[in-house]
Amino acid sequence: MMMKTLLNIPFHRPYVTDEDVANVVNALRSGWLTSGPKTLEFESKFREYIFGQGKGYAVAVNSATSALHLALKALGIKEGDEVLLPANTFVSTAEAVTYLGAVPVLCDIQEDTHNIDVSKIERLITSRTRALIPVHFGGQPCDMEEILDIARRHKLFVVEDAAHCLPSGYKGKRIGKIGDITCFSFYVTKTLCTGEGGMAVTDNEDYACSMRLNRLHGICTDSWGRGEVAKNWSYDVLERGFKYNMSDMNAALGVSQLKKLEWMHAQRERVSKKYDESFIGTKVLPVLIRADRQSSRHLYVIKVNNRDELIDRLKEKGIGTSVHFIPLHSFSYYKKAYRYTKKDFPVSERVFQKSLSLPIYPGLTDIEVEYTVENVLNYAK
Numbered sequence: 073m074m075m076k077t078l079l080n081i082p083f084h085r086p087y088v089t090d091e092d093v094a095n096v097v098n099a100l101r102s103g104w105l106t107s108g109p110k111t112l113e114f115e116s117k118f119r120e121y122i123f124g125q126g127k128g129y130a131v132a133v134n135s136a137t138s139a140l141h142l143a144l145k146a147l148g149i150k151e152g153d154e155v156l157l158p159a160n161t162f163v164s165t166a167e168a169v170t171y172l173g174a175v176p177v178l179c180d181i182q183e184d185t186h187n188i189d190v191s192k193i194e195r196l197i198t199s200r201t202r203a204l205i206p207v208h209f210g211g212q213p214c215d216m217e218e219i220l221d222i223a224r225r226h227k228l229f230v231v232e233d234a235a236h237c238l239p240s241g242y243k244g245k246r247i248g249k250i251g252d253i254t255c256f257s258f259y260v261t262k263t264l265c266t267g268e269g270g271m272a273v274t275d276n277e278d279y280a281c282s283m284r285l286n287r288l289h290g291i292c293t294d295s296w297g298r299g300e301v302a303k304n305w306s307y308d309v310l311e312r313g314f315k316y317n318m319s320d321m322n323a324a325l326g327v328s329q330l331k332k333l334e335w336m337h338a339q340r341e342r343v344s345k346k347y348d349e350s351f352i353g354t355k356v357l358p359v360l361i362r363a364d365r366q367s368s369r370h371l372y373v374i375k376v377n378n379r380d381e382l383i384d385r386l387k388e389k390g391i392g393t394s395v396h397f398i399p400l401h402s403f404s405y406y407k408k409a410y411r412y413t414k415k416d417f418p419v420s421e422r423v424f425q426k427s428l429s430l431p432i433y434p435g436l437t438d439i440e441v442e443y444t445v446e447n448v449l450n451y452a453k
């Protein structure tokens with residue numbers, strides 16, 4: 073099928089319905105605006121979505137970056153500690169580590185899944201290593217069995233960067249129930265969006281208390297049961313905290329989006345299945361999804377030999393693409409601060425040179441997917 077008309081397909085279109093808009097307007101009219109009943113409701117529904125009737129806590133914040141920071145702080149990560157993470161991630165994974173004065177130690181990735189290469193983790197562990205941050209690339213869970221085993225043997229914490237993972241599963245377990253703390257993102261391009269927002273989940277009450285305290289200036293009021301506060305104008309400050317709380321307007325959008333999460337996921341599966349089928353036996357190599365795990369299908373990443381040229385050609389045809397990710401070791405700041413070089417991460421480097429991400433979101437029509445496939449196959453080398 074040849075399509076002559078030029079379509080306009082942005083890399084991402086957030087899926088926001090009239091119902092979402094009405095819910096945000098209600099939050100505005102309620103007069104709360106900041107963290108209030110909607111934030112509590114979002115936390116409660118998200119908690120239930122991850123843990124069901126089981127024990128668990130969900131702490132809503134203003135971004136996944138904040139969630140990662142609070143998580144590492146709750147685990148006692150401090151100056152001079154080392155935290156391992158993949159070279160192929162968004163900068164905030166490493167940035168959160170540096171907020172605490174700790175050192176982000178980068179690990180290379182697997183060529184097929186683009187996830188952290190578990191066979192290369194142990195040689196990077198030193199007496200100062202305290203935690204691992206697996207990043208579930210594009211929504212596909214990392215090799216968590218191996219990661220938990222390494223963490224147990226070396227007494228390390230596991231904080232999952234699950235910014236892409238709503239909903240993802242590993243060997244029958246929902247992501248959110250595996251590591252010590254798991255951090256989700258509701259940034260506009262993610263699978264559930266609140267504009268800006270994030271959530272940290274854990275089954276450990278102490279970690280949850282620490283994150284709740286620190287997300288709002290370390291302020292303790294009656295409601296969290298720590299410290300004695302007699303009058304409602306009075307409060308105590310127990311720690312030097314941060315300003316990371318979620319607003320009720322964002323939370324209202326979150327509650328509304330959570331209701332259609334399964335449907336939105338089914339739409340992503342529709343798109344990824346069409347891409348998968350179209351690229352079999354071609355020059356285009358998609359990231360491999362292993363059979364024992366479920367991906368949220370947040371990203372659809374392919375590898376070709378003429379990545380830069382293909383991005384330009386697709387742009388001419390009205391198709392937006394993106395690159396996930398420019399590896400951390402190539403950024404000026406990280407090169408200067410930690411003396412990383414390309415030679416240290418050969419797989420991340422190779423994969424980066426060939427990768428691009430195609431549009432994938434609930435509102436993407438079959439015609440748009442076909443148009444994208446046709447142009448990718450026409451111009452890929």
Ligand SMILES: *Cc1c(COP(=O)(O)O)cnc(C)c1O
Nearest residue numbers: 135136137162164235257258259
């Ligand atoms: C988007 C993203 C983040 C940051 O999420 P924010 O909510 O924007 O802070 C962290 N890690 C990864 C892998 C991401 O893609």
